[in-house]
Amino acid sequence: MQHSVSIRDLSLNFGNVKVLQHLDLDIAQGEFIVLLGPSGCGKSTLLNCIAGLLDVSDGQIFIGGKNVTWEEPKDRGIGMVFQSYALYPQMTVERNLSFGLRVSGMKKDEIDKRVARAAEILQIGPLLQRKPVELSGGQRQRVAIGRALVRDVDVFLFDEPLSNLDAKLRSDLRVEIKRLHQRLKNTMIYVTHDQIEALTLADRIAVMKNGVIQQLSDPHTIYNKPVNLYVAGFIGSPQMNMFNGTLNGTNFVAEDGTSISVATYDFATPVSGSTKAIMGIRPEHIVLGEESRSMPFSADVEIEIVEPMGSDTLAWTKIAGHQVTFRCNSDVVLKPGQKVVVGFDAGRGSIFSTETTNRL
Amino acid sequence: MTSETMTAPKIGATGAVEPRGAKPKKLTIARVGVYAFLVIAALFFLMPLWVMIVTSLKGLPEIRLGHLFNLPAQVTFEPWLKAWDTACTGRDCNGLKPGFFNSLKITLLSVPVSIVVAMINGYALSFWKYKGSDLLFGILIFGAFVPYQVVIYPLIIGLSKVGLFATLPGIVIVHTIFGMPILTLLFRNFFASLPPELFKAARVDGAGFWQIFFQIMLPMSVPIAIVAVILQTTGIWNDFLFGTVFAGRENMPMTVQLNNIVTTTTGVREYNVNMAATILTAAVPLAVYFISGKWFVRGIAAGAVKG
Ligand SMILES: Nc1ncnc2c1ncn2[C@@H]1O[C@H](COP(=O)(O)OP(=O)(O)OP(=O)(O)O)[C@@H](O)[C@H]1O
Ligand SMILES: [Mg+2]
Numbered sequence: 001m002q003h004s005v006s007i008r009d010l011s012l013n014f015g016n017v018k019v020l021q022h023l024d025l026d027i028a029q030g031e032f033i034v035l036l037g038p039s040g041c042g043k044s045t046l047l048n049c050i051a052g053l054l055d056v057s058d059g060q061i062f063i064g065g066k067n068v069t070w071e072e073p074k075d076r077g078i079g080m081v082f083q084s085y086a087l088y089p090q091m092t093v094e095r096n097l098s099f100g101l102r103v104s105g106m107k108k109d110e111i112d113k114r115v116a117r118a119a120e121i122l123q124i125g126p127l128l129q130r131k132p133v134e135l136s137g138g139q140r141q142r143v144a145i146g147r148a149l150v151r152d153v154d155v156f157l158f159d160e161p162l163s164n165l166d167a168k169l170r171s172d173l174r175v176e177i178k179r180l181h182q183r184l185k186n187t188m189i190y191v192t193h194d195q196i197e198a199l200t201l202a203d204r205i206a207v208m209k210n211g212v213i214q215q216l217s218d219p220h221t222i223y224n225k226p227v228n229l230y231v232a233g234f235i236g237s238p239q240m241n242m243f244n245g246t247l248n249g250t251n252f253v254a255e256d257g258t259s260i261s262v263a264t265y266d267f268a269t270p271v272s273g274s275t276k277a278i279m280g281i282r283p284e285h286i287v288l289g290e291e292s293r294s295m296p297f298s299a300d301v302e303i304e305i306v307e308p309m310g311s312d313t314l315a316w317t318k319i320a321g322h323q324v325t326f327r328c329n330s331d332v333v334l335k336p337g338q339k340v341v342v343g344f345d346a347g348r349g350s351i352f353s354t355e356t357t358n359r360l
Numbered sequence: 361m362t363s364e365t366m367t368a369p370k371i372g373a374t375g376a377v378e379p380r381g382a383k384p385k386k387l388t389i390a391r392v393g394v395y396a397f398l399v400i401a402a403l404f405f406l407m408p409l410w411v412m413i414v415t416s417l418k419g420l421p422e423i424r425l426g427h428l429f430n431l432p433a434q435v436t437f438e439p440w441l442k443a444w445d446t447a448c449t450g451r452d453c454n455g456l457k458p459g460f461f462n463s464l465k466i467t468l469l470s471v472p473v474s475i476v477v478a479m480i481n482g483y484a485l486s487f488w489k490y491k492g493s494d495l496l497f498g499i500l501i502f503g504a505f506v507p508y509q510v511v512i513y514p515l516i517i518g519l520s521k522v523g524l525f526a527t528l529p530g531i532v533i534v535h536t537i538f539g540m541p542i543l544t545l546l547f548r549n550f551f552a553s554l555p556p557e558l559f560k561a562a563r564v565d566g567a568g569f570w571q572i573f574f575q576i577m578l579p580m581s582v583p584i585a586i587v588a589v590i591l592q593t594t595g596i597w598n599d600f601l602f603g604t605v606f607a608g609r610e611n612m613p614m615t616v617q618l619n620n621i622v623t624t625t626t627g628v629r630e631y632n633v634n635m636a637a638t639i640l641t642a643a644v645p646l647a648v649y650f651i652s653g654k655w656f657v658r659g660i661a662a663g664a665v666k667g
Contacts, residue, residue, distance in 0.1 A: 053560050074566030086557035090579035099575070100565030147565070 002065055004029040004187035005050065005155055010059035012045055019045045020211040023059070030185045034198040037208035038234070043191040045211075047157050050189065051080050064154055074104075076155075079148025083160040085140040087132040087147075094128040097146050118146040121180070138169040145180070158190040162197065174200060195235050199223065207231045225350065229357040232280050232350055238314060240280040241324045244354070247277040252346065254279075254320035261296045264347030268359050276354035283314065285348045286326035288340060298343030306334045317342070416440065416635035423631050439632035443640055447633055449620035456637055459617030463597055463644075465528060466613055470535035471592045475585065478540055482547025483573055487559045497548065504541035512605060519606070526608030534606045535596050543588055550584040551577065586655045594645040614641050 005027040012020040019042045027033050035043045048054040050061060052073040060069045068076045087096050095102075097118055101111045119125040122142045132140055141161055148156055161177070162170045178201055181188055192198055198205050199219045206216045207230075215227045226232035232240050245254040252260045260279065292298045301324075305316040313330045316323065319342070326342060334340070351360045411428055416439050418432040445455040452458075485497050515534065516525060524530035554577075562572045603613035618641045622634045649656075 048560070051560075051564060053563060072566075073564045078564065080561065080564045082557040082561060084555050084557050086555060086561040088558070088562070088576050090576070099562075099567070103565060103567045103571055144561075147561070151565075 002029065003027060003062065004031065004064060005189065006060075006062040007046075007050070008060040008062070010046075010049060010061065011057045012042075012049055012054065013057045018211070020049070023211070023213065025206065025213065025216070027187055027189065030187055032181050032188045032190065032201055032203045034202035034205045035189065035191045035208055036193065036195060036198040036205050036234075038193060041208045042211035043193075043208060044159055046208075047080075047159050047189065047191050050076075050155075051078055051157055052076050074100075077153045078155045078157055079151050079153045080157040081141070081144045081148055081159065081161045083163050085132070085137075085144045085164075087140055087143055089132055092129050092131055093124060093135070093143050096132070096143055097128075097150050100147065100151050114150045114152065118149040121149065121183070122146050122176075137165050138173060141165065141173060142176075145177075149184075154186060156186050156188045158188065160192055161190075163192070163194070170197075177201065195237065199235075207234060209234075224348075225359070226280075227359050229278060229280075229352045232352070236282060238283055238325045240282050240350070241286070241319075241322065241326075243279045243281075243320055243322050245277060245279065245320075246274055247271055247351065247360070248274045252277065252279050252351070254322070256321035258299075258320035260320075260346055262346045262351065264296060264345055265349070265351060266347065267351075271360055275360075277360060278352045278354055278357075279346065279349055280352065281344050281346070281349035283325045284327040286324070286342050286344045288315075288326065288328045288332065288342050290341065292341055292343030295343035296345050296347070298341060300339060300341050303334050303336055303338045303340060305336060412635045412639055416632050416639060418632055420628070420630065420632060436632075439630070440636040440640070442630075443621070443633045443637035447621045447630075447637060448624055448626075449617045450624070456614055456617055456621070456640055459612060459614035460640070462607070462611045463614040466531055466535070466603070466607065466611065467593055467596045467644075469528070469532045470539075470596050471589060473532055474536040474539040474543060474592055475588045477536055478543030478588070479547050479578075479581065479585065480573065481540070481544045482549075482551055483577055484569075485544070485548045486551035487556075487572070487577075488569065497544075500541050500544055502541075504545070508538070508601065512601075516605065526606065526611075528607075528611050531602060531607045531611060534602050535592075535599070538602070539592055539595070543592070546584060546588060546591075547581070550581060554580065583655065583658050586652060590648055590652050590656050593648050597644050 003026045005025075007023060007025040010020055010023040010025075011018070023046065025033075035046060037043050045054065049056050050063075052068065052071060052075075056069065060067055062068065063076050063078065073080075088099060091099065094115060097115045098111050101114065115128075116125075119128060122145060124139065124142050124146060127135060127139060127143070132143070135143065141164075144161070158177075162173055165173065174197055177188075177190075181201075190197075190201060199222075202219055204216060204218055205222050207214045207222065209230055215222060215231045217225075222231065223235055226235065229242075233242075243252070243254050243260075245252050245260075247253075247262070250261060250263045252262050254260065262279075287295060299319055301317040301319060303315050303317055307314040307316075308330060311330060312327050313332065313334065314325055314327055315334050316325050317340075318324060328334070352358060353360055414430065414432055415423060415428075417435050417437070419434065419436050419438070422433055443455055444457055444460075446453055447455045449455075449459070481500075485493055515537075519525040519530050519533070524533065558576065559572065562576055567575065597613075598615060599613065600615045600619065603611075603616050607613060607616075618637050621637050
């Protein structure tokens with residue numbers, strides 16, 4: 001299959017600082033890829049390499065099957081949208097949109113046609129004669145997207161496009177970007193450190209840490225079958241609950257001696273004997289109430305803190321000597337100090353080797 | 361503190377005033393002191409100007425009476441006309457007029473040339489970084505600290521080798537060279553304060569070195585360019601040293617001629633003419649400041665956002 005974007009053995013150093021090392025990534029035609037990771041892990045650097053704004057130290061970049069490693073940004077068939085919008089402040093919206101086309105010497109009527117189409121898609125028609133200072137944040141980012149749109153490119157690069165917007169606008173524009181992708185079917189590479197954006201938008205998510213892709217998978221797999229402790233901890237809010245302990249055959253024995261059956265767990269690699277391990281279980285996979293008695297593991301616990309979130313409620317308690325949060329229906333009335341029974345099925349959780357931190 | 365009594369809440373005839381809306385401004389003793397100091401300082405610095413103006417409007421007999429601060433008993437514009445038209449600068453007796461036009465020529469040529477060069481320099485140094493560009497910038501800034509005297513002699517030799525010594529292009533080149541460090545610093549810092557994404561976006565849009573410069577950066581640098589124009593206009597207009605050395609007899613700037621008028625040793629010392637000539641020479645930089653003061657502050661503020 002022809003890949004839209006292929007990155008082969010890419011390395012990038014800033015002097016002695018190695019930001020990216022031997023990175024490989026293949027992106028299919030029309031795919032929405034999200035690069036997710038904490039601040040400073042090299043997401044923007046990778047995107048700038050793909051755009052041609054940074055010279056790579058080693059490796060190759062292919063876009064549309066063509067080796068573009070040494071090409072100028074304009075010749076790569078990409079459009080880019082930045083967190084800070086980066087609109088040209090002295091130009092009207094219309095001239096912002098048409099700048100790239102004018103620079104390339106395109107004919108006036110073709111320019112007008114493309115600007116009109118972008119304005120229609122993004123609903124910025126009434127704003128065309130305004131300057132960027134006269135626009136709101138959301139409108140500015142729309143114009144910035146439009147600037148990539150008019151160039152009629154195959155690959156869109158987004159560098160945290162929604163990070164400067166308030167929560168409401170962010171979720172509005174998120175849906176709009178998704179709609180745009182469904183309509184245009186371009187390849188999109190989207191950088192963010194917001195896991196909600198990643199999970200909602202992506203066909204596949206690449207979770208990055210220190211310039212290395214930890215896991216590249218669809219959101220469901222990333223969320224439910226994280227390949228290592230880092231991915232498990234990074235995705236999900238509140239965090240996955242973790243128990244330290246030892247794995248003995250079909251039993252996981254926590255540090256305080258509590259035994260949890262893992263008979264239902266689907267091991268990625270067969271484990272023999274006894275190994276130190278970490279078990280993780282997501283807050284929503286812990287069940288509250290009498291029906292949990294029938295789960296592979298259940299325990300009587302005391303509620304410590306209750307956090308009503310509106311749509312659901314978070315409760316804090318202790319299981320097997322570890323601080324644990326679990327999610328329950330917001331209609332359930334819980335009080336601190338209340339004794340309840342909770343349980344879970346380890347088969348829905350994740351087990352990692354303490355030694356390698358990889359999924360078992 | 362004594363001012364405390366004055367800032368206490370106002371008590372009206374009907375009792376205590378309920379605080380509401382903007383807090384009323386009150387004149388405290390500290391404030392009065394500040395204003396008094398400012399007024400005195402302003403008077404102190406205006407005093408010489410006052411003396412110059414009144415003296416330049418008096419006839420010589422009245423000046424000899426010695427009442428330095430008095431208004432002229434009889435106003436005469438004779439000294440002004442003489443300073444402009446007929447005062448002797450050495451052997452020629454054409455007043456400041458030729459010097460004025462020489463300075464005008466030198467300034468009108470040097471200001472744009474030096475600013476354009478420095479602007480392109482600053483733009484290239486902040487956006488089109490290449491190996492050694494930071495070093496080059498360092499050397500350039502170091503140039504700001506080299507004493508002029510060290511460079512003058514080599515420069516004379518160099519310019520005469522290419523036949524530009526004591527010519528108009530020669531003096532323009534000299535002003536461009538000496539204005540470069542500070543102006544490049546000014547522009548580089550301004551461009552460095554702009555978001556780098558702006559430049560990246562333009563590159564993705566396919567614009568090259570000059571397209572980005574002319575279509576995006578230039579329109580944004582108007583405030584800082586005005587600062588540069590003010591700095592350079594006043595600096596070049598007030599220049600004496602380079603003018604004497606490099607301009608040549610035909611292009612002697614106004615400052616040099618002013619010096620010649622004031623230091624002429626023949627005949628009586630015409631204080632009124634000297635004063636008028638001095639005010640005439642200072643008029644251009646003064647006018648520039650008055651007209652553009654607002655822009656100056658705005659531009660400096662724009663450039664000072666980030667180092
Ligand atoms: N021009 C540069 N010179 C030296 N180091 C740099 C440069 N640009 C980035 N870095 C370093 O490279 C690393 C990755 O930076 P990058 O901007 O790619 O992070 P990021 O993942 O985009 O983070 P964020 O979410 O904060 O934008 C960081 O540690 C940063 O300090
Ligand atoms: Mg970044």
